[in-house]
Amino acid sequence: MVSMAGSSPSPPGDGSPGPDRDPSGLTPAKLREVAVTALIGGGVTALFTVLVEGMRALGTGLTLLTSAVIGLAVAVLLTLGHFSRFLRRLLEPVKRIVARRRAPAAAGTGGPERPPSRRRQRLERAVLKLSAGYVGILFGAAVVMVPWGAVKGGVWLSHRIRPPDCERPLELRVVTAPENVPALRESVALFIRSRLVDGCAPYAISVGVAPSIGELAYALGDNWYRDDVRQEGGEPFRRLYGPRADAWIATSTGEADLVSDEMKAGGATLRIGPTVASDRLVIGMISGRAEDIRERLPLERPGSHSLRDLWTAIRSDSGMSVSYPQPELSTAGLAAVSDLLLLDDAADDAADDVVDREQRGIVAENVSSLLCQFKTATQGAGGENLARSLAVVVPFHSLTDYNNGRFNDPRCPEGASSGRNKLREFSSPGLSRLDYPFVTIDWPNERSGERAAGLGLLRGWLTAHPLFGDGAGAGGRPETGAAVRGLKDLRDAQNEFFDLLPRVDAEIALDVSGSMAAPPRSLLVRLREAFPDVKPVITPRDDLTLSSFSRIGGRTRVRQLQPSVSREEFDQLTKSVIGATGRGSDAPVSDMIMNLNGRAGSPGRALVVMTDGGVFDNERRGESIGGTLARAPHVTDLYVLALGDNGCDRSPPRRGKYRACVETGPDMQQALRHLISSMRGKARR
Numbered sequence: 196m197v198s199m200a201g202s203s204p205s206p207p208g209d210g211s212p213g214p215d216r217d218p219s220g221l222t223p224a225k226l227r228e229v230a231v232t233a234l235i236g237g238g239v240t241a242l243f244t245v246l247v248e249g250m251r252a253l254g255t256g257l258t259l260l261t262s263a264v265i266g267l268a269v270a271v272l273l274t275l276g277h278f279s280r281f282l283r284r285l286l287e288p289v290k291r292i293v294a295r296r297r298a299p300a301a302a303g304t305g306g307p308e309r310p311p312s313r314r315r316q317r318l319e320r321a322v323l324k325l326s327a328g329y330v331g332i333l334f335g336a337a338v339v340m341v342p343w344g345a346v347k348g349g350v351w352l353s354h355r356i357r358p359p360d361c362e363r364p365l366e367l368r369v370v371t372a373p374e375n376v377p378a379l380r381e382s383v384a385l386f387i388r389s390r391l392v393d394g395c396a397p398y399a400i401s402v403g404v405a406p407s408i409g410e411l412a413y414a415l416g417d418n419w420y421r422d423d424v425r426q427e428g429g430e431p432f433r434r435l436y437g438p439r440a441d442a443w444i445a446t447s448t449g450e451a452d453l454v455s456d457e458m459k460a461g462g463a464t465l466r467i468g469p470t471v472a473s474d475r476l477v478i479g480m481i482s483g484r485a486e487d488i489r490e491r492l493p494l495e496r497p498g499s500h501s502l503r504d505l506w507t508a509i510r511s512d513s514g515m516s517v518s519y520p521q522p523e524l525s526t527a528g529l530a531a532v533s534d535l536l537l538l539d540d541a542a543d544d545a546a547d548d549v550v551d552r553e554q555r556g557i558v559a560e561n562v563s564s565l566l567c568q569f570k571t572a573t574q575g576a577g578g579e580n581l582a583r584s585l586a587v588v589v590p591f592h593s594l595t596d597y598n599n600g601r602f603n604d605p606r607c608p609e610g611a612s613s614g615r616n617k618l619r620e621f622s623s624p625g626l627s628r629l630d631y632p633f634v635t636i637d638w639p640n641e642r643s644g645e646r647a648a649g650l651g652l653l654r655g656w657l658t659a660h661p662l663f664g665d666g667a668g669a670g671g672r673p674e675t676g677a678a679v680r681g682l683k684d685l686r687d688a689q690n691e692f693f694d695l696l697p698r699v700d701a702e703i704a705l706d707v708s709g710s711m712a713a714p715p716r717s718l719l720v721r722l723r724e725a726f727p728d729v730k731p732v733i734t735p736r737d738d739l740t741l742s743s744f745s746r747i748g749g750r751t752r753v754r755q756l757q758p759s760v761s762r763e764e765f766d767q768l769t770k771s772v773i774g775a776t777g778r779g780s781d782a783p784v785s786d787m788i789m790n791l792n793g794r795a796g797s798p799g800r801a802l803v804v805m806t807d808g809g810v811f812d813n814e815r816r817g818e819s820i821g822g823t824l825a826r827a828p829h830v831t832d833l834y835v836l837a838l839g840d841n842g843c844d845r846s847p848p849r850r851g852k853y854r855a856c857v858e859t860g861p862d863m864q865q866a867l868r869h870l871i872s873s874m875r876g877k878a879r880r
Contacts, residue, residue, distance in 0.1 A: 361395035365649050370405035371444035372526065374562035374593045375472075375631070377601050378662045379444060386656045398649050405443060406436050407524040407560075407731055412454045415636065416462030442650055443634040444471060444662075446526040447627075451634050452682035464637040471657035472592075472631035476531060477620035478505060478517065479594045480586040481573075485619035488513060502538050502625025509586055509621075518569075519588035521868070522692050523731045524560040526685075530627040531588040533680045533688035538625060558872040560865065562589050566597045567607035573616055582616060590629055592663040594618050606861070630679050633657060697875045699737045699801075701834075703768075704787055705756070705775060706806035708745040711838070712777025718807055718838045723773045725863035730769070732868050733762045741768050744787040745779035751786035752779070781806075785823035792827035799831040801854075801874060807839030824852040836870055838863070 371379055380402045387396050405411055413422040419439040445451040448467065455465045480488070491508040492500055509515050520528035557572065559565035565587055573582040589597075596602070598617045633654045635647075680688075711718045733739070741757040756771040784804060791802065824833060835856040837843045843856035855873050859866035 364399040367400045367441045369442045370403045370440045412457035416459035449681045449685045450526040466635040468633040470630040472662035474590045475628045476626040477591045479618035481582045498622040502623045517586045518557045558869045567604045693734045701801040703741045703803045705743045707743040728864040729867045746782035747779040751782040753790040799829040801832040803834045805836045
């Protein structure tokens with residue numbers, strides 16, 4: 196026998212291609228199979244996308260019900276009709292490929308291919324019918340969504356070409372804490388967009404900043420008017436806290452209960468509804484410092500460390516200062532104080548912790564201001580050392596906003612934080628949870644069904660679309676969470692905090708020279724506007740007096756404007772500031788000090804000089820403020836509030852009784868509060 200090379204068949208099962216096979220393996224049937232698969236996959240993806248959009252617009256229930264009914268009807272018709280035969284022809288290439296792959300195995304056994312079993316035949320028929328039903332349902336969804344999409348697209352295009360004439364929308368206003376404003380504005384914008392009817396918005400919803408707890412309680416009890424001693428008798432209007440609020444997103448249910456408890460009778464009615472967000476307090480610090488703290492903590496799952504362990508590692512072991520918003524003005528700060536007071540067993544330890552902010556930390560009226568000041572300070576001279584020595588207690592979503600450069604404060608530097616200055620969080624079951632209830636405000640004699648319906652829709656939207664997404668991530672949601680601080684917790688923390696704060700005993704000396712009243716923007720007028728905002732940080736135990744000084748006719752004149760006042764009588768002191776008028780020239784501060792020293796009793800008091808700057812540059816030859824202070828036994832400490840462009844002197848006394856000079860800048864209220872906190876810190880030491 197003669198062997199013919201190249202024509203002998205390949206041994207069975209050797210896997211080598213035969214002479215009639217395509218070496219690439221891409222047969223027309225296989226290409227057709229790939230194309231059909233890609234087409235079906237693309238169609239399914241597109242229809243699924245359209246279906247999801249339809250659910251958002253029409254509602255999930257209506258979209259699914261309509262699609263299912265039409266889809267099942269189409270599936271039945273297709274399965275009973277010619278579609279099943281078409282589907283068989285469509286799947287014929289796949290069958291041939293399967294048969295071809297079975298052939299070598301059958302040849303290897305030396306016998307004919309066994310016919311498929313009855314069970315397998317039933318399975319194949321079931322798969323065929325299910326495939327027809329599946330494609331039918333997709334077709335049903337297309338029947339529903341494609342016309343809807345075409346109509347919506349046409350309406351959108353027509354509105355772009357010719358905007359419709361819209362009726363005036365119903366105006367609503369919602370207030371919340373400053374740190375929640377960016378997220379709430381974004382969510383409200385999405386809500387309004389979802390309620391568009393033929394391109395017209397039925398609601399115009401503005402988002403504003405809520406006053407502090409005490410101010411909010413007064414405003415809600417008095418038709419949204421301010422408790423404002425700046426109100427002058429000749430004004431034809433009463434001062435308001437901006438447009439009157441229809442709803443309030445409280446930081447916690449405890450805050451809502453506290454405000455409701457402090458409101459006077461006859462005012463608005465608060466209806467505390469469902470929560471529209473969830474978050475918790477965390478301790479934040481820069482990344483490098485966070486690694487140091489983690490090494491000092493016990494080996495436990497992140498988020499499960501006790502607050503005692505965290506506090507020991509941060510304060511005792513690392514010597515860091517911890518700042519939080521002022522509890523007198525911010526519920527987040529008050530919740531932080533409540534956590535710290537529950538942490539400490541001894542009163543002295545509690546005082547050290549809650550008053551530490553008054554000594555070395557940043558003083559800020561809310562979370563946004565605290566984080567903004569932290570960022571500004573860390574970018575200045577010595578900022579790196581400050582960043583390593585300071586931690587902040589804030590809600591987790593605010594820490595995330597800080598890292599992303601989202602601030603509700605126009606004074607804050609723009610842009611996200613760099614990797615080195617990003618804040619890393621530490622969470623603990625001992626830190627408060629915040630639940631953000633939606634509080635509807637019903638004003639007396641102003642019931643409106645349309646307004647109630649609009650607020651109900653907004654409340655439902657915010658409940659279904661929480662403000663901060665899933666709220667926190669791993670750092671903000673430890674396995675074992677703390678409870679929301681209730682009314683009693685916050686009330687006790689409020690009272691105990693005021694008891695722990697060091698007492699401020701001071702004489703305020705107000706410069707009323709002509710330069711303080713000079714145009715274009717009188718510093719006395721600015722001070723009058725800012726002074727009432729200091730009241731929330733004054734405690735019932737503080738003791739303040741007010742005098743004015745200027746140089747008239749060659750003599751320094753010092754006049755007492757208001758005798759001893761505490762928190763309850765602080766409005767009287769504010770009225771005295773409002774009534775002060777500028778006259779004369781700048782007086783030497785040393786003359787004023789000796790004049791006040793002669794009036795002061797024993798023991799001595801701190802002296803606060805409020806002037807337009809240059810306080811140390813206006814002394815007579817041979818006189819100095821440092822020397823004068825040394826001769827004034829009844830003046831214990833000197834603080835200066837520089838109101839004007841001159842700012843603080845560059846060469847103040849280095850020793851003695853001089854303590855600090857605070858420049859007001861554009862925010863006089865914050866400067867006044869910072870000055871009070873500086874005095875408390877000194878009293879503590």
